[in-house]
């Protein structure tokens with residue numbers, strides 16, 4: 001008797017956008033899925049922007065190269081937009097069509113207090129934004145990627161300590177952290193990927209990395225990891241990655 005391989009029905013119909021690296025694509029079972037919202041959550045400097053810039057270029061690649069063969073759109077909420085880095089990355093992921101990065105001010109956190117009425121308003125704003133994004137994604141078959149910061153987790157008994165997804169706790173730079181946009185936002189997105197980093201003593205294996213420094217232990221290198229926190233089509237999994245001049249790439253184990 002032969003075992004029957006059951007394909008996830010979502011994978012059969014959902015187009016995916018390559019991340020520009022076979023190892024990262026393998027982690028995501030082909031790339032970032034269309035028709036849904038994928039979140040990258042990480043502390044500052046972990047690679048959210050780098051990955052988004054890379055996806056901006058990859059989406060424009062033809063389907064034969066894993067792209068969506070379509071235009072891409074980046075809403076950047078901080079100034080300045082990293083145009084130089086985008087140009088540098090475009091040498092690694094060539095053939096982009098015209099790109100129009102847009103900047104927009106989306107300061108959702110600072111406009112709200114911790115009062116119940118503000119929290120309620122904030123939640124309904126999240127649901128409104130996510131609902132619009134999802135309907136646009138479905139209507140035009142878009143792959144939507146959003147980013148989220150983290151905050152240090154101090155009170156693990158509070159709401160922030162609730163486990164959402166595969167991991168009890170998320171660690172980055174040796175600290176316990178949790179996504180800055182809380183539980184209601186977690187219910188608005190379809191998939192969450194956590195990027196983290198830690199410094200370890202070791203030898204430098206990659207060239208062109210800005211992650212090298214000399215500490216008391218000698219040469220330090222930055223270890224970065226991408227973890228699937230939750231996704232309807234993916235198991236709990238993770239892989240290491242590096243950021244180099246040419247882009248963001250997974251590291252095989």
Ligand SMILES: Nc1ncnc2c1ncn2[C@@H]1O[C@H](COP(=O)(O)OP(=O)(O)OP(=O)(O)O)[C@@H](O)[C@H]1O
Nearest residue numbers: 044045046047048049050208209210211243244245
């Ligand atoms: N040209 C480059 N070559 C190699 N590494 C680079 C290059 N540009 C940026 N990096 C790496 O990317 C890191 C910054 O990543 P990125 O800007 O994506 O962080 P982020 O998660 O978006 O942070 P923030 O939340 O503050 O915007 C730098 O610390 C550096 O290690």
